[in-house]
Amino acid sequence: MIRVSKLTKDYGSRRAIDALTFEAKQGEIVGFLGPNGAGKTTTMRILTGYMPPTDGEAYVAGYDVVAESLEVRRRVGYLPETVPLYPEMTVFDYLMFMADLRHLPSADERVMDTLEMVGMEERADGYIANLSKGMRQRIGLAQALIHKPEVLILDEPTIGLDPAQVVEVRNLVREIGKERTVLLSTHILSEAQQLCDRVLIINKGHIVAEDTPENLQARLVGAERVMLRVRGELDDLPAKIAGIEGVQDVSAQDGGVLEFQFAPGQDVRPEVAKAVVKAGFDLLELRPVGMSLEEIFLQLTSDNASSGE
Amino acid sequence: MRNIWTIAKREYKQYFNSPIAYIVAFMLLVVLGIFFALNIVYFTRNAMATYGSTPDAGIVTGPFAFMLVLSLPALTMRLLADEQRMGTMELLLTAPLRDWELVVGKWLGSFLFILTVIAVTWIFPIILNNLVVPGIDQGILISAYLGIILVSAAFLGIGVGISAMFSSQIAAFFATLVTFIVLWWMIGFPADVLPVGADVFRYLDMKAHFYNSLNVGVINLADLVYYLSLTALGLFTGSAFIEARRWR
Numbered sequence: 001m002i003r004v005s006k007l008t009k010d011y012g013s014r015r016a017i018d019a020l021t022f023e024a025k026q027g028e029i030v031g032f033l034g035p036n037g038a039g040k041t042t043t044m045r046i047l048t049g050y051m052p053p054t055d056g057e058a059y060v061a062g063y064d065v066v067a068e069s070l071e072v073r074r075r076v077g078y079l080p081e082t083v084p085l086y087p088e089m090t091v092f093d094y095l096m097f098m099a100d101l102r103h104l105p106s107a108d109e110r111v112m113d114t115l116e117m118v119g120m121e122e123r124a125d126g127y128i129a130n131l132s133k134g135m136r137q138r139i140g141l142a143q144a145l146i147h148k149p150e151v152l153i154l155d156e157p158t159i160g161l162d163p164a165q166v167v168e169v170r171n172l173v174r175e176i177g178k179e180r181t182v183l184l185s186t187h188i189l190s191e192a193q194q195l196c197d198r199v200l201i202i203n204k205g206h207i208v209a210e211d212t213p214e215n216l217q218a219r220l221v222g223a224e225r226v227m228l229r230v231r232g233e234l235d236d237l238p239a240k241i242a243g244i245e246g247v248q249d250v251s252a253q254d255g256g257v258l259e260f261q262f263a264p265g266q267d268v269r270p271e272v273a274k275a276v277v278k279a280g281f282d283l284l285e286l287r288p289v290g291m292s293l294e295e296i297f298l299q300l301t302s303d304n305a306s307s308g309e
Numbered sequence: 310m311r312n313i314w315t316i317a318k319r320e321y322k323q324y325f326n327s328p329i330a331y332i333v334a335f336m337l338l339v340v341l342g343i344f345f346a347l348n349i350v351y352f353t354r355n356a357m358a359t360y361g362s363t364p365d366a367g368i369v370t371g372p373f374a375f376m377l378v379l380s381l382p383a384l385t386m387r388l389l390a391d392e393q394r395m396g397t398m399e400l401l402l403t404a405p406l407r408d409w410e411l412v413v414g415k416w417l418g419s420f421l422f423i424l425t426v427i428a429v430t431w432i433f434p435i436i437l438n439n440l441v442v443p444g445i446d447q448g449i450l451i452s453a454y455l456g457i458i459l460v461s462a463a464f465l466g467i468g469v470g471i472s473a474m475f476s477s478q479i480a481a482f483f484a485t486l487v488t489f490i491v492l493w494w495m496i497g498f499p500a501d502v503l504p505v506g507a508d509v510f511r512y513l514d515m516k517a518h519f520y521n522s523l524n525v526g527v528i529n530l531a532d533l534v535y536y537l538s539l540t541a542l543g544l545f546t547g548s549a550f551i552e553a554r555r556w557r
Binding site: 011045048049050051052070073074076078080082083084085086088089093097098100101102103143 | 395
């Protein structure tokens with residue numbers, strides 16, 4: 001549904017994105033992850049027909065974003081980073097305006113359906129100026145969904161929302177992503193992890209990593225670190241655990257806490273748990289502490305920076 | 310066509326939500342009313358002194374055209390500049406809508422608004438018609454009002470074009486005002502002093518196409534072409550600027 005090949009965009013002498021190549025299939029939620037200024041918004045603006053690339057090609061829903069821009073724009077729903085709303089309009093009028101621009105039949109029904117989808121049907125007659133940030137975000141999303149687009153492009157869709165709203169928006173995106181293609185950008189790693197089928201990590205205009213969130217984590221983490229806690233003191237437990245095959249780098253801490261790590265792909269946690277119980281300890285907690293996606297991300301993006309690209 | 314109408318309709322409604330539009334309409338009507346009253350006094354006094362002439366619709370449309378120069382920049386300044394500032398331009402430029410449809414729609418919205426104001430001023434000729442025996446010259450009335458409509462169309466076209474160049478309404482306002490003043494009052498000056506090329510400046514003089522013909526009851530194809538070309542030029546400039554902004 002989205003096919004991008006060697007996409008490049010220069011702003012004057014500054015290269016915002018450099019030969020990006022990626023794909024997104026139907027029914028796939030692809031996350032664009034990167035620090036501010038990495039080129040996420042630029043890429044999205046090219047894909048939505050807002051501006052043409054300097055070089056390279058991009059096809060959305062089978063149409064060239066430059067030569068067949070209008071066809072692309074008909075099939076894409078786009079939520080820009082700054083939610084584009086007219087504060088002096090009512091919610092209903094605003095969505096009617098968007099529905100009219102998209103030539104939707106029985107537009108008023110469609111507007112109400114979409115409002116219901118984003119949980120805003122009660123505010124249909126309210127002025128956009130009086131809405132909270134979260135509500136505005138949802139109206140922005142409604143605008144992007146109103147024509148049931150084949151491809152949905154969301155630039156930071158959960159920014160500025162409270163936790164409950166974040167969950168709602170994520171559920172909504174997940175629902176939409178079952179049938180349609182969703183490309184969303186975020187700099188919240190847990191969001192990419194929870195929501196996306198595939199993550200593209202982009203930094204300084206380059207894709208530095210591309211995989212499922214799980215694989216990405218597994219591939220990038222040198223070892224997985226686990227924290228273990230038992231009731232009482234550890235006594236001889238560290239030695240016992242260190243003896244289990246695959247366990248590395250055991251370190252005992254106060255309060256019955258112990259940390260160890262194992263190589264990715266050879267999960268020794270079940271063996272460790274059995275050993276703990278067998279040794280007569282009460283196992284209270286066993287959880288991964290190791291490198292979070294956050295740390296991987298920081299490592300990736302800073303490595304890339306220092307390698308001089 | 311449908312897209313143009315969608316944009317125009319929203320824009321037209323927007324004027325009724327905006328204080329600036331009311332201020333412009335109010336100012337136009339009040340000033341025109343004052344001019345009108347003064348003119349009536351003036352003509353009545355002359356008539357009583359027995360050397361008077363009969364007033365025609367020109368006593369309304371003459372000051373009207375002058376007022377358009379000063380007031381229309383306030384109507385057009387917002388049109389595209391504010392979309393740019395608010396970020397809604399991104400919405401419009403990623404909607405299935407051609408750039409020129411957006412520009413023409415914006416122009417049409419403002420044109421419909423000024424037509425509404427013009428319709429309200431129709432009250433003055435009606436009053437005048439009742440005061441003058443046996444009534445005012447209908448030909449001049451039609452021609453002069455056609456002139457006002459054409460001048461408005463041209464000014465609004467230029468205004469929309471200039472609004473596309475800015476993301477600040479104030480900047481758009483002053484740039485538009487200066488352009489209007491140059492086109493209306495100043496561009497005719499070189500015609501009087503230049504040994505060659507005077508005809509070009511005389512042709513470009515916006516007020517000459519109004520006061521010398523339409524406002525006195527003469528409908529020339531040349532004047533219609535002039536105003537419509539100016540409108541088209543403004544709209545084309547606006548579209549070109551939006552297109553250029555995409556490539557930047």
